[in-house]
Amino acid sequence: MLSLKITRWCLGYVRFSVTGGSPERFFNYCARSGIILWNITSRSSSSAFVASGLYRALRPLARKAGCRLRVRERHGLPFLLRRMRTHRGIVYGAAAFAVILILLSLRVWCVDVTGNTTLDSRAVLSALAENGVSPGTRIAAVDTKRVEQKLMLMFPKIRWMTINTQGCMMQVCIQEKTEQPQIVEQNGVCNVKASATGQVTAIRVYAGTAQVNLGDAVAQGQLLVSGVVEDALGGSTFVHASAEIIAETSRSCEIRIPLRQTLREPTGTHVVRRSLQLFGADFPLTMIGKPKGNYDVSGTQTDVKLFGTLLPVSLYEEVWNGMQAKSVEISRQQAIVKAKEKLLEYEKSLPGDAKILSSDVSDRIEQEVLIYSASLKCEENIAEESEILIKS
């Protein structure tokens, strides 16, 4: 019945009254002519409903039955549109709203990447865009299975991923692989050799036969602990030698700081360019072109969210800062400060267990370059496993 009501409303219908003559005859004429009437009320206030397109056809039948017809009510879409004819703006607005709504509901509004911990969301979004998933794409054109497979091949770190379509939003759920722990090889036969030249200060042998004593000076590559163990009966067995040999080592480094340097300094001029990104398309908000010359640029993208849902609208702001190259001459003291900073960085880059016992520094200037030399005495574990290859 609802579909019938909707059909009647779409086609339009009228309620008319029948006065005078014989309404029964009129209704019979209508029925025989194939004109369907409904909700026919009785003789006292005779009226009925008919499809608006058939009303004109009733007039000759009414004349035949001696009745007079008068339209009492008009219902349905055609009459509504006729009433709206004077308010064209509303009609066009409603039509535009319907078209935009239909068009937008067929397209991807935003792509949201979740679950990634080490993978960069921007890299994933860029890869998705390469495979045809980006704001503005038609939802029906996205083959999620194919995109999932391609992305998993592009990013070996991804263990599992799925692309869910939630209305106009594409949610990309990612689970990353757990890194395989580094397996320490304990099965092979090996010796322990010195990784650096130095003097042995402590020996801790876990497996194998020590070849050096406390206080011995050792050279880089020298055998420290042998993987061949002899027993009391003269027999020998091969083991995986393991030891901790602490030695005093010396390291030296030379840091060069030019006294005449070229620095980039901001000129104080800056240009701000803003644009509105809608469905991946850029709409400039400021009518300023890219400035020419020496500029540093930085950009900020502000995504718009509504109730936690990402919208396909974002504001992008670029700040261009004018820079100029300036040649400056620094003093010896300033150069030494810089060299000390670099030396600290070098000390931090030493192996984790290395402990600096003392340092001896000197500086000199050669051809407008400060040469800062440092000689470091360190204490570190110089044991390095070296595999023994046995031909069988």
Add this chain to the structure above:
Amino acid sequence: MVKKENLLVRSGLHMPTHIELNGNTEAIVDGCGGVLEYDTDVVRIRTGKLIVRFTGRDLVIKCLTADSLVVTGYFTGIEFLV
């Protein structure tokens, strides 16, 4: 002129008229020849050789086509007049 046959005749059931009653509030008549009298308390229709008279309160013809009609309201009596 070719005489139109009702649904029952067309479907092979050679019954001139088929009346279906839903309680005392609705009557669906298939094979109706026309409305003879229509008021809020009486509806008289031609069905082949018979005349059927519905009496009651608030009677309304919900739908009327060439060979069928639907009468609704509160029926107090149905008479078959030869």
